[in-house]
Amino acid sequence: MGGFFGTIEVRSCTNDLFYGTDYNSHLGTKRAGLVTLDKEKGFCRSIHSLESSYFRTKFEDELDDFEGNAGLGVISDTDPQPIIVNSHLGRYAVVTVAHILNTREIADELLAKHMHLSEMSANNINPTELVALLINMGETFVEGINNVFRKVRGSCSMLVLTEDGIICARDFLGRTPIVLGRKESAWAATSESTAFPNLGYETVRDLGPGEIVRIKANGMEVLQEAATRCQVCSFLWVYYGFPTSDYEGINTEDVRERNGKIMGAKDDTEADLVCGIPDSGVGTALGYAEGHGIPYKRAVLKYTPTWPRSFTPSNQSRRSLVAKMKLIPNRAILKGNRVVFCDDSIVRGTQLRDNVSTFFEYGAKEVHARISCPPLVYECPFIGFTSSKSVMELITRRIIQDFEGDSEKDLDKYATTGSPQYERMVKEIARRLGLSSLKFNTIEDLVESIGLPKSKLCTHCFDGSSYMPQDADKQSAE
Ligand code: SF4
Incomplete structure (x- = not known):
């Protein structure tokens, strides 16, 4: 961005x-x-x-x-x-x-x-x-x-x-x-x-x-x-924003905590602890702990002395290596526990798959992922939030391609929480990442956590709903 x-x-x-x-x-x-x-x-x-x-x-x-x-x-x-x-x-x-x-x-x-x-x-x-x-x-x-x-x-x-x-x-x-x-x-x-x-x-x-x-x-x-x-990017609160930043007067960490609290309260999965993937998953995990009534623990930490930033290099192989190097799991907390971890989003899923296998290697009994936003089904044409050259880098699209033989088919159905297509896709993401369970937030709960009307937010990458400036221009000229 x-x-x-x-x-x-x-x-x-x-x-x-x-x-x-x-x-x-x-x-x-x-x-x-x-x-x-x-x-x-x-x-x-x-x-x-x-x-x-x-x-x-x-x-x-x-x-x-x-x-x-x-x-x-x-x-x-x-x-x-x-x-x-x-x-x-x-x-x-x-x-x-x-x-x-x-x-x-x-x-x-x-x-x-x-x-x-x-x-x-x-x-x-x-x-x-x-x-x-x-x-x-x-x-x-x-x-x-x-x-x-x-x-x-x-x-x-x-x-x-x-x-x-x-x-x-x-x-x-x-x-x-x-x-x-x-x-x-x-x-x-x-x-x-x-x-x-x-x-x-x-x-x-x-x-x-x-x-x-x-x-x-x-x-x-x-x-x-x-x-x-207005179509302010809702991903600012999910991923981009530093926790102390406010957009439209709404604080990023507050939104993440509210978001996590709603997800935690609705989740019936039994678990021993919740942790957040640093940095943007931490606020969500703190909220989840409160909403679900389980302790927040730092089962994974970022090595901050030399990795102070949350962003990573544009080259994929270096990015994977850096992502692995800067996050350090804590065996003492993971061992023998049913762990929920909160992360901001799933783009390709490669980094998350590595985290999951590390958690199991370090003794976690179960590993459940809870994601702050809905699945990313559409590319971002507005701020380029991934360095993706192709929409096929999105794990959702690769799965849709495998299921349908066409990565563009029925996107609206795959983007609708609870539809058979959505459920099948989420189950497949969980399987590919080796998770015990996977749940994404809903658009409705994300919008509620932000506190602005949906019409003022861009949610395009989740539901394909936002419009281009030129479209708005045309509408205002009408
Ligand atoms: S599509 Fe919209 S919500 Fe998604 S990252 Fe781009 S600007 Fe933000």
């Missing part, structure tokens, strides 16, 4: 920028970038790969180079950012949290208008540069950003560092968040509100879908009101 942080202050912004961006590190794996703007010296920018090291390690030696009272930082799963632009709108820098499905189509349209792409490398289009070109086509920043909203299939939130403040624009349907914060003589915008407490910012509010605001050191102005339709 990726995350960003922008701050504008009366004094130097460097420290807040550095730490604020770092608190978004769990949202991305590939690249990070920082840019500051100093009125006299102009922009200072640096971009590094994160594939072999962490954000702070990569940037801390360069901090003295960054000058100015305003800056942007980004942790990206894809392209090198920030992009710096000199245009008829003035000098600016832009960072995005975006997943653009139609980059080629947009690029062809721009090239046909005699525009050029300078950031291309290995034939890949830089999506953030594409966003900058679309912004440049507007007479104003607001017009240009709306041009982005109209053209992009997928999602795109952005921060734009200008000579007159930082412009913050949340995705047209609010799939990815932007939270505003302020303290004395500074304002900030971030993907994760977790960035605020230690830097002394108070959360002001979330931007609404399609809302555009400008922040300065001494205040904020709305440049475009929020749209009414």
